[in-house]
Amino acid sequence: MTVVETAGNRLRWLLRGLGQLLITAGVVVLLFCVYELKVTNLYTEQQQKTLDTQLAREWAAPPPSPVGKPGQVHLAAFDDGAGIARIYLPTLGRDQVHVVVEGVTHEDLKKGPGHYPGTAVPGAVGNMVVSGHRTTYGAPFNRLDELHPGDAVVLETRTFFYTYRVTGTTIVSPDALGETDPVPNHPGQVATQRLLTLTTCNPKYSARTRLVVRALLEAPLAKGKGVVPPALQGR
Amino acid sequence: MYSWIWRHLPGPLAVRLGELVVLLAAAVALLFLVVFPRVESLLPYSDVTVNQQPDTASPSP
Numbered sequence: 638m639t640v641v642e643t644a645g646n647r648l649r650w651l652l653r654g655l656g657q658l659l660i661t662a663g664v665v666v667l668l669f670c671v672y673e674l675k676v677t678n679l680y681t682e683q684q685q686k687t688l689d690t691q692l693a694r695e696w697a698a699p700p701p702s703p704v705g706k707p708g709q710v711h712l713a714a715f716d717d718g719a720g721i722a723r724i725y726l727p728t729l730g731r732d733q734v735h736v737v738v739e740g741v742t743h744e745d746l747k748k749g750p751g752h753y754p755g756t757a758v759p760g761a762v763g764n765m766v767v768s769g770h771r772t773t774y775g776a777p778f779n780r781l782d783e784l785h786p787g788d789a790v791v792l793e794t795r796t797f798f799y800t801y802r803v804t805g806t807t808i809v810s811p812d813a814l815g816e817t818d819p820v821p822n823h824p825g826q827v828a829t830q831r832l833l834t835l836t837t838c839n840p841k842y843s844a845r846t847r848l849v850v851r852a853l854l855e856a857p858l859a860k861g862k863g864v865v866p867p868a869l870q871g872r
Numbered sequence: 873m874y875s876w877i878w879r880h881l882p883g884p885l886a887v888r889l890g891e892l893v894v895l896l897a898a899a900v901a902l903l904f905l906v907v908f909p910r911v912e913s914l915l916p917y918s919d920v921t922v923n924q925q926p927d928t929a930s931p932s933p
Contacts, residue, residue, distance in 0.1 A: 657873045665903065672908045741921050743913055753921075768920045773912075778920070813922045837920045844916030 673773050677747070681775030684748040688720035688736040696795045715739045721752055722759050724767065724777075725791040727868050728784065735777045737792075741768050750777050750835075753817055757832070759792040760799040760857050763819040764832040771837040771848075778837035781850055782806070789868030790833060790852050797859055798866040801833045801852035808839055808846045816849050830854075 715721050717740035726733040741751040750769035757763030769778035784790070784803050792799040809816060816836065819828035831854035839848035858866050877895070881888040 654873055661873075668900065668903055669908055669911065672904055673912065676904060677912075746920065751921075766922075768922075770920055809922065811919060811922065816922050836922050838916070844919040847920070847922050849922070 677773045678775050681747060681749065681770075681777075685736055685775065688738065688748060689723075692720045692723065692736060717742070717754075718745050718748060720749075721794075723793040724750060725789075725793070725869055726780075726784070727791065728788040729780045733780075735769070735775070737767055746770060747774050749775065756817055756834075757819065757828075759794050760797055760831060760854060762831050763828040764817065764821060764834055765792075766817045766834045766836065768836045771839070772841050778835060778848075779841075781835060781837050781848055782839075784850050789855075789866075790835070790850075791866055791868050792833070793860075795860075797857045798864070798869070799857050800855045800866050800868050802855045803850055803852045805851055807849045807851075809849050811844060811847055813847065813849075816847075821851065 717738075719739050720736040721739050722737045724735050724737050735749050737750045737752050738745050738748050739752050739754065741753055745751040746768065750767045753766040753768070757765040759765060769781075770776055771778055771781070784806065786803050786805060788803045790801045790803065792801070815822035815824065816834055818824050818826075820826040820830075821832070821834065833852040833854070835850040835852070836847050838844045839846045856866075858864060878888070878892075881891045883891070
């Protein structure tokens with residue numbers, strides 16, 4: 638009898654251990670969800686606040702050299718991860734403003750939407766490419782799919798507001814590097830248009846494809862006291 | 873597992889409870905600060921750029 642009881646005890650001990658292990662695993666997975674959906678947002682929020690303050694301070698100081706014409710930004714002066722411009726998506730809501738950082742590494746994108754090094758600067762001839770998170774780290778491009786042709790995307794630099802109008806949305810494969818060409822998907826051609834390309838992952842919580850929103854510069858507007866581009870009025 | 877830990881915590885009940893909280897906090901901190909950031913970079917939904925090979929799990933840019 639004692640042998641049977643010992644075997645039963647051992648089984649009970651094993652099952653209890655297994656049960657505790659499974660419950661622990663479940664709690665860890667839940668904690669991971671909390672981390673991804675909440676904690677990453679807190680991180681980005683704090684980073685964006687810091688970047689925004691830095692930008693405001695930089696822009697308040699006199700420019701390093703005369704900056705007169707639209708599309709002139711001294712990107713050479715920016716380090717990876719530094720803020721280079723503000724991006725507004727006014728049709729998605731008043732709060733839809735983010736600081737764009739230089740670079741698209743994992744670390745850069747944790748701070749905010751990232752500008753592909755080497756692509757055009759705000760307002761310049763060519764193709765400015767910006768990528769951003771869809772679901773975590775503040776999810777700046779969460780609702781990019783809701784942008785329709787004609788919707789405004791505004792970039793703010795030290796000296797100008799650049800209002801771009803969305804021309805179209807496409808779904809591409811993750812290796813569609815042609816989207817970053819100065820003339821998209823025509824490598825080697827010389828650009829004449831001033832384009833802005835926004836990319837994010839698609840569908841949400843997946844990386845099967847990329848969502849690409851393309852916009853064309855409508856008008857640059859020199860900044861000044863009380864100057865607000867029409868697309869941002871009423872904010 | 874948990875009963876084993878509980879049995880091996882020293883001190884009276886109140887002290888044990890305190891120790892339990894510290895242990896829990898340490899476990900959560902380890903997960904949030906070390907484990908999750910690493911796991912996350914292996915997951916697909918932080919891939920937002922268009923310069924990746926389609927069939928690699930690599931999280932780089």
